[in-house]
Amino acid sequence: MLTEYRLAEAILVYSADGVYEKKLYLQRHGVAEKEGRPVLLEGVPYTLEDLTALCRELLPGLLTERLTFMEAGVLATSGSSIGPDVWWVRGCVRPVFFENLDVKSGNAPWPSLIFVAYKKSLEVYAVKGFKRPGLKTRLHVAPFPNMRGSQVCLGNIPVPNKCFEHEKWERAFFDSGFSEIHEAKRVKTDSLTGFWDGLVKSGAKRFPDKELILCQSFKTVSDLLSDLRRKMEHGY
Numbered sequence: 242m243l244t245e246y247r248l249a250e251a252i253l254v255y256s257a258d259g260v261y262e263k264k265l266y267l268q269r270h271g272v273a274e275k276e277g278r279p280v281l282l283e284g285v286p287y288t289l290e291d292l293t294a295l296c297r298e299l300l301p302g303l304l305t306e307r308l309t310f311m312e313a314g315v316l317a318t319s320g321s322s323i324g325p326d327v328w329w330v331r332g333c334v335r336p337v338f339f340e341n342l343d344v345k346s347g348n349a350p351w352p353s354l355i356f357v358a359y360k361k362s363l364e365v366y367a368v369k370g371f372k373r374p375g376l377k378t379r380l381h382v383a384p385f386p387n388m389r390g391s392q393v394c395l396g397n398i399p400v401p402n403k404c405f406e407h408e409k410w411e412r413a414f415f416d417s418g419f420s421e422i423h424e425a426k427r428v429k430t431d432s433l434t435g436f437w438d439g440l441v442k443s444g445a446k447r448f449p450d451k452e453l454i455l456c457q458s459f460k461t462v463s464d465l466l467s468d469l470r471r472k473m474e475h476g477y
Contacts, residue, residue, distance in 0.1 A: 248272050248279050252287060267292070312407070316355065316374060317466055324404030325359035325469045329374050330411060332448050337441065340418035342386065344434050347441040350448040354383065355462070356411065357391075358404035359469070363414065364391040366465070369450040376463040381453035384428045384436070386419035390458065394423065428452045 255266040267287035272279045311318070317327040332353040338346045353371060357364040365388070367381040368374050387394045398417050401409035419437075428436045429452050436452065459465045 251281055253284065313373065315407075316462065317469070318405060319473065320405075322403040322405070323360050325357055325473070326404040326407065327355065327357050327466065327469070328407050329368070330354045330356065331371055334446055335415060337437065338416070338418040339386075339437070340420040342420060342422070342434055344419075344438045345441055346418075349437065349441045350445050352381075352384065352448040352450065352453065355380070355465075356407070356414070357465070357469070358401075358407075358410050359472070360404075361400055363393040363395060363400070363410060365393055365414065366391055366456060366459075367453050369453060374462050376461065376466075378462045380456040380459050380461060380465060382427050382456055384433070384453065386422050386433055387417070388427070389423045391456070394421065427454065429454060 250272055251270045253268050253270065255268070257264045257266075268284040269287045269291065270284040271282040273282055274280070312328070314329040314331070315326075316329055317325070319325055330353065332351050334348055334350050336346070337349045337351070352367040353369070353374075355366040355368060355374060357366075365383040365385070367383045368378055369381065383391065387396075393414060395413070398413050400413055404410075422433055425433055427433050430436075431439070431452075440449075459468060
C-alpha cells in the first residue's frame, strides 16, 4: 500500500556572516494551495522546541528521553546516541589478551585511559596517575597494538549502538585480543611486544607511566574537546 504525502509546511533557512561565525535563522511557514499551486503563508520563527520535536520525529535515535546518572569518570557528553562521549577509566591490573603476537596473555597493569566514542568509532588516550583528568591534563599515546594514532582498529568486534553506553565500549576494548602492530613506537624504551611481554611476566601492580609518549595531535584534554566541538559543528 502506497502512502500519499502532501506538502504541510516549509522551513526556510536564512544565513548571515557574523563577525566570528556564520549565523543562521530558521522560519516555518504553513502552506496553502492556490490555483493548484502551493503558496507559503506568513512565517513564524522556528524555535529550539520546534527543532527538538522535528528531530524526535525524524531521528528518534538522536535524542534520548532518559534521565541518566552520570558516572564520576564522565568528562564530556553530547547527550546524543551518536556522540561524542568522553570518559576516563582509572588504571588498574586487569587481564590483557594477545593473538598472533609473540606475547603471552595474562594479568598486567593498565594505565589510566580516556575513551572517546563518536559515530561507531573509538579513540583511546593514556594519562598519567590515578587522578580524574582536568582540562589541562596532558594526553599520551595509548600503548597498545591494534591502534593507529588514537584510533582503535575495531575489526569485526561488535560495537555498541549508542556512544553513551560506556561500559559496553570498555568491554569491546578490554576483552578483545590484541593481534596487530600498526605502529611499533608506542612506548619509550622497547618494542610494543617486548614491553607487554615483560610487563605481563613482571607481576607489576602499577603501570610504568614513565614509558608513556606524549601525544602530538592534542596536547591536553582541552585541545581534544575543542576538536570534538569543531567536528560536531561541521558535521564530521
